[in-house]
Amino acid sequence: MISESDILDCFQHLVKDVSDDVILVGSGDDAAVVKAQKKDLVHSLDISKVGTHFPEDSPAEDIAYRSVAVALSDLAAMGAYPSFISIGLTANITEISWYKNFTKGIEKILNEYQIKLIGGDVTFGEINICVNVFGYPYDKIITRSGAKINDSIFLTGPLGKGRKGLMDWKTNKKSSYVSTFFNPIAQFINSEKIVKYATSCIDISDGLVKDLGSICKLSGVGADINVDMITITNDIDDICYGDDYELCFTCNKKHDDLAEEQGFIKIGFITDKVGKVEFKKNNKSINFKTDGWDSFE
Numbered sequence: 001m002i003s004e005s006d007i008l009d010c011f012q013h014l015v016k017d018v019s020d021d022v023i024l025v026g027s028g029d030d031a032a033v034v035k036a037q038k039k040d041l042v043h044s045l046d047i048s049k050v051g052t053h054f055p056e057d058s059p060a061e062d063i064a065y066r067s068v069a070v071a072l073s074d075l076a077a078m079g080a081y082p083s084f085i086s087i088g089l090t091a092n093i094t095e096i097s098w099y100k101n102f103t104k105g106i107e108k109i110l111n112e113y114q115i116k117l118i119g120g121d122v123t124f125g126e127i128n129i130c131v132n133v134f135g136y137p138y139d140k141i142i143t144r145s146g147a148k149i150n151d152s153i154f155l156t157g158p159l160g161k162g163r164k165g166l167m168d169w170k171t172n173k174k175s176s177y178v179s180t181f182f183n184p185i186a187q188f189i190n191s192e193k194i195v196k197y198a199t200s201c202i203d204i205s206d207g208l209v210k211d212l213g214s215i216c217k218l219s220g221v222g223a224d225i226n227v228d229m230i231t232i233t234n235d236i237d238d239i240c241y242g243d244d245y246e247l248c249f250t251c252n253k254k255h256d257d258l259a260e261e262q263g264f265i266k267i268g269f270i271t272d273k274v275g276k277v278e279f280k281k282n283n284k285s286i287n288f289k290t291d292g293w294d295s296f297e
Helices: 005-010 058-078 094-112 161-170 176-182 186-195 208-219 254-262
Strands: 022-026 041-047 080-091 114-123 128-137 152-155 198-203 222-226 247-251 263-271 277-281 284-286
Touching: 005 080, 005 094, 022 152, 058 080, 058 094, 058 128, 058 176, 058 186, 058 198, 058 263, 080 186, 094 114, 152 254, 161 176, 186 247, 198 208, 208 222, 208 247, 208 277, 247 254, 254 263
Parallel strands: 080 114, 222 277
Antiparallel strands: 041 128, 080 128, 152 247, 152 263, 198 247, 222 263, 277 284
16 A cells, blocks of 8 residues: 655655755755745745646646646746745555656756755645745736736737647647646746836736736726737637736836837737726627636636
């Protein structure tokens, strides 16, 4: 019978030598100890659950990678870069090979983003992964509440690639989109580019409709969006589906040229219609079947 200790042993090579001048105590004690610095520490937590956030037959390595990547995306949306993570894993798999493959996915993303795993916990139950991510600001923190009337609205990339990847996976179709679904890219490179001039930002993992609505609600503004300017992968529902880890940000229109030079897509502007996000195609308002992703629906 597999034990908790057996599973924890799979992770030991990832956490045994993480102590340095910032991480004073890593894995092995009841908690990690992190030295406070002058820079603000940015923290977020994300939970991924089997059947909700990834298919039940997903490879363990991909489950691990995806669970960390989607959590890291929240730091990018804040204008912060990652430093270290901790992971809580619940799983009912009884083959040790599954856990070894899971740790391969963790190791892969730790190496790609040059971050450290400082600890975590594991328990028996239906598969879900709780990831705590910690980082520091590139310059200033970008929140959802800073959008101003007449600001421009930009996207860092196209919509619908994650949705396409999941559809291809479910139909056993081999495509690059499958990798996009399981190995999404947290937009740290683009976050660093916009941090000095963006007035607000959010990652659009819950769909542009819902997430831009969050910016407008917290900023006390509205938005006017030209759907014809949005690059979509599948169909119009890409705009509300979610599972895109691109950033949606606002900035003063004097920065439009810079944002466009950096490859970002202008899709609209902020209005004074508080809380109202209007999507237009061919100058006609359109509505969507859903407001966006909700794990409880």
